[in-house]
Amino acid sequence: MKKRLLDNIRPFCVLSVVLLCASASGKDWHVCQRILPGIDTNSQIRSIGEAVERLQAGDTVTIHGGIYREQVTIDKNGMAAEPITIRAATAEHVVVTGAERLTDWQRDERDSSVFWTAWPHEFISWNEHNTHPSDDYHRLIGRCEQVFVDGYPLGQVLERQKLSRGTFFVDLDARRLYVQDRSNRDLGDKRVLTEASVNSTIWTCKSNHVRIKGIRFRYAANRAQQGAVQISGDDNELDDCVFEYTNACGAKFSGERITVRNCTFRHNGQLGFSAGRAHGLLLTGCTVTNNNTKGFNRGWEAGGNKIALTRGMVIANSIFTENKGDGIWFDIGNEKCEVKNCLIADNENAGIFYEISYGLYAHDNVIVGNGFAFSPADWGANAGISISSSPDCLIERNLLIGNKEGLSLREQKRSTPLIGGGSEPVWNRNLTVRNNLVAYNRDAQVWGWFDIDDERHWPKSMQETSPSRQSRADDGPMDGPPDGSQLKDLELVFENNIYRPGPGQGLFNWGVTWKRHIKYTELDAVRRELAFEHTGRLADVAFRDFARLDLRVPAESRAIRMRCYPEGLVPGAKLGTYIR
Template structure:
């Protein structure tokens, strides 16, 4: 044991963190398509009698009532009665914005891929030295973000203009003088657009619309959007303000801020691809009872917004009862799944959270969450972080190769809202329970729970930790636990469970394995986290409480394996 108040996570790092920071879960990390191959799922939804049809070449004079006589989108949206279905033929709908003011179902024609784009094809370029100019460009999307959302290293992040050449994004720069190959500049004062890549023989697309589909009017409650693609919008591909909206099997990608923003209750997002958006994949604000299930949420924060403030694969705030289940969340330049600011009763289960450039799963200044049966690997600084949050129950997660597999921390930040405090939302880290998890060979430490920021014993934050397994290739590295015994000994390093058990009385039934050969998984180095035959994790887990078992989708009251279960 070494007394160290600044081990691994410095107090300055923690100070920065305080500012920010039923399906089967696959036990292997899925392979995700790159941006060049991103598409829309092929769907085959039934077409009800009385449906309306649209296409990119639809004519107002057509009947709109058959696949071979489609309308333009605007006419169908205006003409279809509440409760109707509008069927989108495949192709690209340019410079489109849809405001729903009635309950509608918008769906793809069977086996076709309709793309709705907030951009137009730009031609008429004039060469000016080594760059090219478009005159009469009347679109400029200036920053709308508060200053803390912008990383000083990327000052153009708040500018929401976008230009693509043959589907490849150009980088926006702040002046004409900085335009070069692969970049663009919008001169809003003089209505000019400049690019540094020769457009000859290429398709140039530039953003002209702020949102794609706006389900904002309360009369749109209960609408369904399925099988569509929404791209190139300056703000969001989809903005939801009405209740009970369902979005499924759609692709929301390459939008300036968010793939989808949910600012209402009862939304269901299922089976979607939400990728390559400028700031966040999913933005939830007071998105009570949000169901985020079976989505791919990847490669978001392409504009490099601040990771500690607003960027995320999916981020919810002020939300009660959100469920995040069965999602694949990978390669976001941000936190993967983020429960933030006074959110309560969250369920985060059966997800694969991999290779995000900040924490995999964050619970910050919030209360009461189930975080269970997730496969979480390759994230930094933490696989799971519990920060100024209470009543987190962390069960049956597989945590591997994260900088810290699990980080639990309390700081001096405290809630001052009496109505929230009365509901247990104190912003004090208390009542964290950690059971049945596998901590596999992190790059820093397995379980970091220093009490130094507020000079306290870690047991105040985490009264129960047991029935876990720790695997390392060598006995001294990485450390199993960093823990505060009391206010004076606020950060002790324990290299073995035996020494930790002796000092704290915790982890009585946990397992410490040091072996050059991994006995747990089929092939963890290849991201295959299935338990191998004879794994010491088999049957070693404590029976689950009924609500956690139900959330994961397994039987309660019987012993389970350690790590992710489904």
């Protein structure tokens, strides 16, 4: 009986294993713009969109070299053990673009150096100026159209009579696009490549467990706050991709547990990327550089990125540099986010701006040369690290060197929406700043920008105004700071940091410049009046070659002895010690 039962079970088990193996391996599809020898013709497809329609869990799509002018939407799920993989073929140049090549040009009857072609596209139709935002500042910046000639972007004008070399004009009434080449060439010449962005999105992934690798995304006609690439599914991975030259935001992440690895976000009109409710997002080994090329309002949303209502995001081992705005910007209700082992350099506003959010852990970063844009309205937001009305933050083992300000605390009367719904007041409290090396920052090594009237940022003995009512025992976070609060109630801890202001540079500034403020030049005064830095030190700092970001310090350096130095590696910087 047992033998007969085993004989019946054995074929079923073998069949199950075969089916599982077949499912786990999936099918291989090849997207190519011409027939490729040596590859089964039944697995060759001419467009990415057609390949995506055939996808099942475990399948792999290999895209061969070429420029693919299509909008791709992925809506079929992989599984944890059988993800869908869409990748560029090894060492092949794969571009997915939102632009079309325009070839049907007519000479303008008024000016023979101007050419026109039919233009049926309208990207923003809900306001009279076709812009987002719709204010006067963004009247030109907020348009979506882009034109490239031989890969160089042209400037847009809003009136036909203002056309000149290297510009274009969109006449939405006549449905025409007018272009004048920089070199006054005939745009009908086949040797001239003229492209215009016609798709507002390039790539949308609504699915879970999808891996995307090695693709270059560019030239989307997306409006502000809209990602050219949109990843809204969960448990997705992006590796070795490039997001560039889009009109607004290179990519938007809104799924959970997304991993973005070794990707580049550059030359985008508004932001390198954005994230909203992207809980557990990991960004590692990435480069985010030269974004906000169109000049969107930096106080609204522009720069390297903007992250909102996201819990547990980690940014690690990445480079944020030369963005026209903040390098890294967390704004609105973020919780327990981490920035570690990053190079954050030469961004025009703050290196890291953590605004009306909770629980930043910033550690082991190299943060240099940030905050030097002329932007008087951005007081308190032009430091290496700026903390704005955000409680429960820990800042440790960072190099904050050569910024406009090293660390700033910005305070106003603020509240924030919450991930779980509702909103509540927020203010800077329970902040620990320890074991950092803060040196050669122009205006101050630390500046507390408290634009508030209750004087909570001063010790009781230094407060000059009386509270309007007495502190209540039942005051809590939903009510804002208790009346009668003083500096010690905020639980701001500065300890064991090393400071080195250069000649004429500030040490500790406390208070905004248009209200009572004190510029401290000695740590003893900071200790005596603010009760900060009882274990901190003023010390000389010597780097091997700062200009080349060789930030090694002598083996006997106080920075090493006090552990005021990053642990681990930081891309783009050389860390460690040397023997003099």
